[in-house]
Amino acid sequence: MVVVGITGGIGSGKTTIANYIKSFGIPLYVADKEAKALMNRSKVIKRKLIQLFGDKAYVDGKLNRPFLAKMIFNDKSLLNQMNAIVHPKVASHFKRWLKKQDAPYILKEAAIIFENNLQSNYDYIITVVADENLRIERILDRDDTTQEKIKAIINNQWTDSQKKELSDFVISNNDLDQAKKQALQIHTKLLKITAE
C-alpha cells in the first residue's frame, strides 16, 4: 500500500486539505487524533505520562491538554520524552489500520514527520504551507489561545522552507481555492503513479 504523508506547521491547513483529499475516497489516518485518543484510552500510556508529568497530566481521567501544552511546547526534552511514550503506540495502531485499507493510496496526516526524521515511513510527502501571519490569525480565530502560545509551538516545528526541500509535493494554502486545485492535481498524479 502506498503511504502518503501530509504535514505542515500549525494552522497551515493540513487537516482542511487532508479532508478534501479524503472526499475523493482516499482513506485518511489522522495521527494527532489517534494519539490523543490513545492517551485517553491506554492504561500504559496514562501511567507513563503521570510518571513524567505528575498527577496534573489528567483531570477526571481525561488528558489535561492545556497543562501538557504548557509543559511540552516550552521544553524540548519533555516534548521528546512524551513523544517517545506516545508515538510507538500510534505507529502500531497505524500498522493495524493500514492492513484493513483497500485503496490506490492512503493519506496519513501527521504534524511531525521531518522533526523526528520519520520521512522513510512514507512513499510520498505533501507539505502544506502558508504565510506565518495567516497561520497565526487562523489559530487565534479557531482556538482559545494567544499569539505567544502559537509562537512557542512554531518554534518547535521546522520552518516551511526546511520542509519544502524534503517534500515530494508542496501545497500553498494562503488561498483555499488555489490550495484545493493543487490538491486535486497531486491526487490525480498519485492515482497515475499508483496505477503504473
Ligand SMILES: CC(C)(COP(=O)(O)OP(=O)(O)OC[C@H]1O[C@@H](n2cnc3c(N)ncnc32)[C@H](O)[C@@H]1O)[C@@H](O)C(=O)NCCC(=O)NCCS
Ligand atoms: C500536547 C497536547 C495535549 C496539546 O493539546 P492542544 O489541544 O493544546 O494542542 P493541539 O493538539 O491543537 O496542537 C497544537 C499544535 O502542536 C502540534 N503538535 C501536537 N503534538 C505535537 C508533538 N507531539 N510534537 C510537535 N508538535 C505537536 C499540533 O500539530 C498543532 O500544530 C496535544 O497536542 C497532544 O496530545 N499531543 C500529543 C499527540 C501527538 O504526538 N501529536 C502529534 C502526532 S503527529
Ligand SMILES: Nc1ncnc2c1ncn2[C@@H]1O[C@H](COP(=O)(O)OP(=O)(O)OP(=O)(O)O)[C@@H](O)[C@H]1O
Ligand atoms: N486557506 C484558508 N483560508 C482561511 N482559513 C483557512 C484556510 N485553510 C484553513 N483555514 C482554517 O484555518 C484553521 C486551521 O486549519 P487546519 O485545522 O486545517 O490547520 P492544521 O494545519 O491542521 O492545524 P493544526 O496544526 O493546529 O492541527 C481552521 O479553522 C481552518 O478552517
